[in-house]
Amino acid sequence: xxxxxxxxxxxxxxxxxxxxxxxxxxxxxxxxxxxxxxxxxxxxxxxxxxxxxxxxxxxxxxxxxxxxxxxxxxxxxxxxxxxxxxxxxxxxxxxxxxxxxxxxxxxxxxxxxxxxxxxxxxxxxxxxxxxxxxxxxxxxxxxxxxxxxxxxxxxxxxxxxxxxxxxxxxxxxxxxxxxxxxxxxxxxxxxxxxxxxxxxxxxxxxxxxxxxxxxxxxxxxxxxxxxxxxxxxxxxxxxxxxxxxxxx
Numbered sequence: 640x641x642x643x644x645x646x647x648x649x650x651x652x653x654x655x656x657x658x659x660x661x662x663x664x665x666x667x668x669x670x671x672x673x674x675x676x677x678x679x680x681x682x683x684x685x686x687x688x689x690x691x692x693x694x695x696x697x698x699x700x701x702x703x704x705x706x707x708x709x710x711x712x713x714x715x716x717x718x719x720x721x722x723x724x725x726x727x728x729x730x731x732x733x734x735x736x737x738x739x740x741x742x743x744x745x746x747x748x749x750x751x752x753x754x755x756x757x758x759x760x761x762x763x764x765x766x767x768x769x770x771x772x773x774x775x776x777x778x779x780x781x782x783x784x785x786x787x788x789x790x791x792x793x794x795x796x797x798x799x800x801x802x803x804x805x806x807x808x809x810x811x812x813x814x815x816x817x818x819x820x821x822x823x824x825x826x827x828x829x830x831x832x833x834x835x836x837x838x839x840x841x842x843x844x845x846x847x848x849x850x851x852x853x854x855x856x857x858x859x860x861x862x863x864x865x866x867x868x869x870x871x872x873x874x875x876x877x878x879x880x881x882x883x884x885x886x887x
Contacts, residue, residue: 654754657684657734658747663802671885678882681738688731695725729850737857739879744799744808745864748824749856751791752784752831757848759787760835774839781832788828796820807869808860819867823860831856 657680660666666676698705699722709721720726737746764780771777793810796817800809808820834855838848861875 651754651758654730654734654750657738658743658750661738661743662747673884673886674877674882677738677877681735681882684731684735684738688728688735691725691727691731695728698725699723726847726849729847733850733853737853739882740877741857741861742807742870742875742877744795744806745857745860745875747795748792748808748827748860749831749853751795752788752828752856753849753852755791756784756788756828756831757835757852760784760832772836774836776836781836784832784835785825785828788831789825792824792828793821796824807864812869817869819863819869823863823867823869826863827856827860830859 660680661676664676666679669675669679672678694708698708705721709716713721716725737749741749760780760783763783764777768777768779770779796808796810799806800811805812805814808824809817810820811817812820831852834851835848838851839846864870865872865875
């Protein structure tokens with residue numbers, strides 16, 4: 640089991656650009672598309688995914704190239720990724736999935752669970768974790784994940800409330816305390832922690848936390864938002880057929 644890789648975890652914070660661009664609709668004035676920010680981000684993700692897939696195909700079959708690649712990026716990889724699939728591939732697949740189907744608030748939260756909860760769990764689990772499960776992950780790491788993700792989620796609620804006003808996952812809704820949103824975020828954090836704990840390297844490294852955490856958290860948050868009446872069901876899933884829709 641890998642220890643805490645500070646450089647790798649710090650590098651992961653770049654991932655906040657995706658939900659940030661979507662939430663603030665950074666590319667809203669680009670082109671004639673109604674959902675230009677979502678479309679552009681999705682296209683960038685797919686280009687990176689295809690490029691990395693080609694690189695990984697070559698790297699895992701041609702050792703001289705693998706050695707060259709590891710000299711450049713080895714410090715950002717887990718030890719067991721040196722001869723199996725790089726975690727960037729499942730990470731990009733999970734990004735493509737959540738960007739394709741969910742509201743920006745849910746994308747922001749699910750990515751925060753991965754980018755905040757995962758390193759918090761890794762740090763406390765590696766440094767202080769004593770009781771460990773059969774897969775090597777620690778009970779303390781799971782608790783740390785839930786606490787770190789919940790705090791990140793509650794802080795994002797403030798962001799949601801203080802940028803565009805009330806929304807289905809802000810700390811207030813319809814002029815009153817939005818308790819169901821807090822509950823949804825906490826349960827989402829717990830589900831993400833369970834996904835992280837159960838994640839492994841099945842399918843040659845495909846079923847790992849970079850894939851499972853954002854996907855599981857997004858689905859749970861969307862279902863709970865619908866069940867709790869925070870948003871209409873038909874607004875919780877983005878109609879992908881409209882991704883190329885134009886204005887007017």
